[in-house]
Amino acid sequence: xxxxxxxxxxxxxxxxxxxxxxxxxxxxxxxxxxxxxxxxxxxxxxxxxxxxxxxxxxxxxxxxxxxxxxxxxxxxxxxxxxxxxxxxxxxxxxxxxxxxxxxxxxxxxxxxxxxxxxxxxxxxxxxxxxxxxxxxxxxxxxxxxxxxxxxxxxxxxxxxxxxxxxxxxxxxxxxxxxxxxxxxxxxxxxxxxxxxxxxxxxxxxxxxxxxxxxxxxxxxxxxxxxxxxxxxxxxxxxxxxxxxxxxxxxxxxxxxxxxxxxxxxxxxxxxxxxxxxxxxxxxxxxxxxxxxxxxxxxxxxxxxxxxxxxxxxxxxxxxxxxxxxxxxxxxxxxxxxxxxxxxxxxxxxxxxx
Numbered sequence: 001x002x003x004x005x006x007x008x009x010x011x012x013x014x015x016x017x018x019x020x021x022x023x024x025x026x027x028x029x030x031x032x033x034x035x036x037x038x039x040x041x042x043x044x045x046x047x048x049x050x051x052x053x054x055x056x057x058x059x060x061x062x063x064x065x066x067x068x069x070x071x072x073x074x075x076x077x078x079x080x081x082x083x084x085x086x087x088x089x090x091x092x093x094x095x096x097x098x099x100x101x102x103x104x105x106x107x108x109x110x111x112x113x114x115x116x117x118x119x120x121x122x123x124x125x126x127x128x129x130x131x132x133x134x135x136x137x138x139x140x141x142x143x144x145x146x147x148x149x150x151x152x153x154x155x156x157x158x159x160x161x162x163x164x165x166x167x168x169x170x171x172x173x174x175x176x177x178x179x180x181x182x183x184x185x186x187x188x189x190x191x192x193x194x195x196x197x198x199x200x201x202x203x204x205x206x207x208x209x210x211x212x213x214x215x216x217x218x219x220x221x222x223x224x225x226x227x228x229x230x231x232x233x234x235x236x237x238x239x240x241x242x243x244x245x246x247x248x249x250x251x252x253x254x255x256x257x258x259x260x261x262x263x264x265x266x267x268x269x270x271x272x273x274x275x276x277x278x279x280x281x282x283x284x285x286x287x288x289x290x291x292x293x294x295x296x297x298x299x300x301x302x303x304x305x306x307x308x309x310x311x312x313x314x315x316x317x318x319x320x321x322x323x324x325x326x327x328x329x330x331x332x333x334x335x336x337x338x339x340x341x342x343x344x345x346x347x348x349x350x351x352x353x
Contacts, residue, residue: 150197233266244270283307290323
């Protein structure tokens, strides 16, 4: 998060930067904010519940102090929470500290208002292409990740992985019919800890073979990565996924969206690059991003221009109905290409290629 803040600071800036989020959970409106110094250090964090246009404090935290709203935590638990805050604030947000406490210390209890928000945030799964090692599905708030291909597991995660196998097999074979089976192998390391690895068996002219992970097709690899997060949606968690259709043809993308997603109860937000998919989605669920100079906006297409039954959404996007598509001007790019070609030819000539 500090790295993201650093990207958006102007050079020689001296003002603080505040990130503010409005979050709706179970009909409750929360306002979560983080304030960073000009050196990108976290200096204050707060969470309020907005009711009748009034912000009611849940907590306000900085490096030296922590204040909770009335009855948010029990008096007996406050010293332990304060200790965790003093030890970890700045390296971790208080929100992630509370999430850790909630799941690791069952004797600590929060008021339902705070508990609902912490539980919601702790179960959000976020996948951002290339941001984490091996493109893991990473949970920003709880500092945990799940790699579908292998890693280290405890008893709880092992049960989860074992029970995903029937769903995972049916899911994968519906998109890649030559896959015979996918399953997990577990090898004990110490009591209640195993090393696990995903095995993919594929039918070939030579029979069924075990395909190493680094030799799997890019599309199958992407679908396997997606599968863990989709299964997490079964229990109502929220998934935010950037470049969801990366390395996938339209057919498996539509299969996931049309046949699998309706069975999942969690909220999902997908960023898609393929315009061909737009006409197969419910217009009310489509949002477009626009960049005007330094102003970035995200709007529902129905808010910009309501869709009629005879409308082709892709064509309307291309025509600029939802905002001007970013394109290089033909006359400019042609000139650049011609100039670049002349430079390359000159270099080839000098080097006697």
